[in-house]
Amino acid sequence: MKIKVNKEKLVMSITIGIACFALMLVMFMQFKMVKQTDITAIETMRESELKLELSSWNEKYKQLYARYEEVVTKMEEYKNESVTDQKTAQLLEAELEQLNELLGKTDVVGQGIVIQLIDNQGKKISEDATVYAISKENLLRVINELFAAGAEAISINGNRVISTSAVYTIGTDILKINNGNKISSPYVINAIGNPDYLKSSVSGKGGIVDELEELGHETSVDIRDEIEIEKYSDDISTKYIK
């Protein structure tokens, strides 16, 4: 082989080699790029695909944003509702408290009267007349009169009178109240309500206290600014109410 090469041919070879080099370089770079972009997600996609994807994401974003706004407004609503709920809860609580007070489940304090009845059973008031014991009817009448006069809470010897309370006798003259709490003289009846109304309902001419006084018992009716009446101590449970 000839070492001496035609100069023209050498130049031609080098230029063509450079051209080949450039071509292959660009081609392989492109191959590599395409291969790489085929692997990963977003970079691989063609521009049109990306556009589609973008528009779909845009759509999704819009939807989600709408949903977000919906939720926010709903949350606002719930917030408002919860505020009103709080109000109703407060109202309900107040109502519940009031009902509990009326029912006798809480200790209550208020102005009212205190009636004291001391049984003078057996005491002779004349030759042939002795004093009879204070009966359940007497006590029931007192309670009834007091409630009629607007009493809001009544207790007899610390036993709260509630809607299911009963005053009854066992045997001859043992008075019982509520679920068998024994009560005996002196009977102290506390009543919360308008003191004037309460007092005038039981005392005065024709009043039950007056009558008892006439029958020979010791009685007193005092108006107090603050009377404490304890709650109903026994269980309040229903068995037959459906």
Added chain:
Amino acid sequence: MIYIAIIIGCIIGALIGINAPVIPYTYSTFLAIAVVAALDSVFGGITSVLKKNFDLVIFISGFFCNSLLSIALTYLGQKLNLDIYLAALVVFVGRMFTNLTIIRRYYIEKWTVKLEEKRKSMGQ
């Protein structure tokens, strides 16, 4: 000599191309169109060699100018939001096919001539 230059150039180019950093996707269209333009020039060069009117200056200038021009056109197309590179692609690929046809015809003719000669010598 020329073939050695071609092979060496191709190998070096391929090696560097494989090890080159990955170019961003945005520029891939430019590279692709440059590759097509260069290939078109190569086929054009082969055709001209066969036609015996090969000129190195024309070949090299065509090789690089076509590539750069196609890149410029693609860039312009991107700016205009018009896929001009498609037009360049059609032209280049069309020319490539034309040149391929010429090359094919040349070799087939050469082959048939050879066959004819063989038959003639066999007949003699």
